[in-house]
Amino acid sequence: MEAELRPARPVAPVEPVKTTVDGVVREVRVPALAGVPERGSLGDIPFDNARQAPGEAVLARKGRDGTWRDVTAAQFAAEVLAVAKGLIAEGLREGDRLAIMARTTYEWTLLDFAGWAAGLVTVPIYPTSSALQARWIIQDSGAVACAVEDTAQARIISAERAHLPWLAHLWEFDTGALARLVKAGEHLPDAVVHARRAARTPEAVATLIYTSGTTGQPKGCVLTHGNFFAEVDNAVELLHPVFKSVSEDPASTLLFLPLSHVFGRMVAVGCLRARVKLGHAPSIATEELLADLAGFRPTFLLAIPYVLEKVYNTARATAEKMGRAASFDRAARIARRLGEKAVEGRAPGLGLRAARALYDPLVYRRIRAALGGRVRYVLSGGSPLGSRLAAFYTGAGIEVFEGYGLTETTGASTVTPPLRPRLGTVGWPLPGTAVRIADDGEVLLGGRHVFAGYWNSGQGVPYGSWLPTGDIGELDADGYLTITGRKKDLIITSGGKNVAPAALEDWLRAHPLVGQCMVVGDNRPYIAALITLEPDGLLHWRQMHKKIGVPIYELVRDEELRADIQRAVDEANRLVSRAESIRRFTLLQGDFTEARGHLTPSLKLKRGVIARDYAREIDELYRGPREG
The missing domain is CATH 3.40.50.12780 (ANL, N-terminal domain)
Incomplete structure (x- = not known):
């Protein structure tokens, strides 16, 4: 019975060692829980x-x-x-x-x-x-x-x-x-x-994984057998209940992310290493994936935020079709409050407990059922999940471990520490890893999981040195890392304001009507955005507003639709200062896709290509009176 399944309690993580400069944490190290074998592959x-x-x-x-x-x-x-x-x-x-x-x-x-x-x-x-x-x-x-x-x-x-x-x-x-x-x-x-x-030997090359290539030709990251051992052995030890036991059910996962990506590959290796039962799902089409999840019934999943957003938005759209949108929204608010309480380590009050008992069979159990019914943990990576969704899933009975890493680091370099989650961050360094913040805010990484260099380039990262990530981040007083943007994606307005677009884009992308979003404004007077429409969300909106036959070129100018998107933009703008807020947006008729060259295979935006292809639309955003 599902009600009998409860997450096993993990052991407390090893405390990080912090280095401060002028009262600010600039470096964090976590001792390894497992060493690299001296021999074998x-x-x-x-x-x-x-x-x-x-x-x-x-x-x-x-x-x-x-x-x-x-x-x-x-x-x-x-x-x-x-x-x-x-x-x-x-x-x-x-x-x-x-x-x-x-x-x-x-x-x-x-x-x-x-x-x-x-x-x-x-x-x-x-x-x-x-x-x-x-x-x-x-x-x-x-x-x-x-x-x-x-x-x-x-x-x-x-x-x-x-x-x-x-x-x-x-x-x-x-x-x-x-x-x-x-x-x-x-x-x-x-x-x-x-x-x-x-x-x-552990020093031998195991694989060449080519980076997605947001700019230029992909480069082959040389990952050794030792890199994988350092990564997966420490992850397995840290996330003990995920990889080793969940109540009476043996740990298992259904892998649907591409094995050509380091995230999926790392978990596949980790599962075989820990003897976790591994299944493969070749299709992420909604109906096929849900059928595979129902048949396999995994105890944990690894996912990119897009998948978790899709499950949430589909559940919300289903509730709206049944005339229960208001009830779902109340359940979502309760789940987020429950998740926040759990993260803070505080027990919910009587009112929240009663609300959980009410909404669990109506909403939360259905969310869990969509993931197979037995999932109690999700490992999320690839891009920031956002504190709203992380809190929702935690409150709905699914603990989320968010991680951050690169192909060059064999996957995760930081992860949510068991028993010590903190919403909005990507956790502490994985055991055996060090994180440093450079003077310009760039995140630097070190550890035995850092790659041996790029194939055919002569560029390497000797063990003990630091890998520059190109990401901007900060460490809080307890050593948790927050990623605030990409160094090369940093927008500088004509007024000199530095804006990291990731937070705005992540918030907007979680909206049921939004497919993708790219914030623009480099050397411009204010911030604006290109927004694409999510096909499933748009179909549902058409049905609810009786606009099935309206062509897309008219819909992108529809006042009701724009008003709904404007409310989402207004919500996103609450995350930032006035100077960083989105003043105008345009709805695009097409989507950003890999086939059109706008996304990498791991669904990252190719900003330069998008800016070139939509130069006219971007220029239009800076003509005429400014909205907002």
Whole structure:
């Protein structure tokens, strides 16, 4: 029964060591909870699991009939061994690069670990990448083999083969490539793979993950096996109840974020390392993802804020259709108050407890049910979640651990400390990590999880030195980090006011009608914004206002719609001073998409491209009388 499930209480985190300058905290370090192994690699994990707990379910696969079937540690190790032998039989040598272009699937993880067991370096490519993007990554990495998911992706790579003379192999999951690799390696003894595993060390390169490239060509981040061990082992120890136990249910997660992104990859490795049951969901289309969540029923999830916003907005729209919008809004306010009390470590009063008992079956349980029914923890990263949503989910019975990190840091560098959350921050440094604030406000990071440098660039970050992140942030008196913006995104108005756009954009993006938002105003007299409309939210608005047939070019000028967006802008403006507030906005007919070149694969804004493509609309925002 759901009511019987309660989060296990985590152990208190290690206290940070703070360094202050003139009374201001400028550096925070948290001692490591786990060290980097002296030998071995990620390729050893399946075999260590099989030796220690051969019958334990470490993965689950969804069959054609929709049923999830467990894969034991012994079964996964056997599959990894068989595919690794096939890779060796096909002529791949130690250190060769193997590119993988696919959605989040079991085959992705299987080939990743098989590649490591065979001594290879795996290179992820986003499944949505264009032909030129894929070609660049294969060329720059020097990959000699590439595995894709389906025929469409195979055609993309095939069309570029003339520019990739050293790409000797192109394999397609959907046409049985892994089975053929297993067949090819049947004649090889197991010892061939074990010898390659024995030769790998923590200092060896595990993967090249190419940054999304908000400007210019993506760069390959060289991440070693030791980088991953430093990251996942400390995360697993810190977030003990997330990775190791939730009441009587074994910990499990359904991974739907791309494995080509460091966030998804880090959690996949961490799950195998901690023997947390891992499932894969290749589609984030709402109906398909909700069906997978209902079938798999994970105990925790990792998500980007967009997914949590979508779940919240969908629930709110459903309530409005049922004529219960006011009730949902009251429940949301109660949840935020409950979340704030929990974060402050204070018990709710009698009135709040009664309200929770009322709204739990009406609203909160439905939110949890949408995530599968057993989720008690969410690891959120990729961009700031915002204190409103974090408080709402906490009050609804789902504890949120927010993190911050880069591809260059193998994922998270800070995370919400168990038992010590603080809304609006990204927590303390992960154990084994140090955070420093430079004189200009830039966040600097250090630790064993920091990458070895960029591929083919000669640029490296020696252990013990500081990695500049390009992010602006501050540390409070207790050592919590808050990210306030990007150094290169900082807007300076013609009046000399410095404005970090992230807070305004994050707040607006959480509104059901808003798809994306880009704040503008560099060298302009005031701040303005380009706003795109969320398709699902707009459809719901059309239905409620009886404007289904109105074309989009008329809707973006509709006074009722603009009034609703203006109220959201007014709410966002409460976060900042008058000089930093949004004075005007324009509603765009199209959306910012990756296909149009406006978003990176991880959904970050390409500000320069957007500013170029919408130069006329931006100019219009600064003509005529100013609104507000």
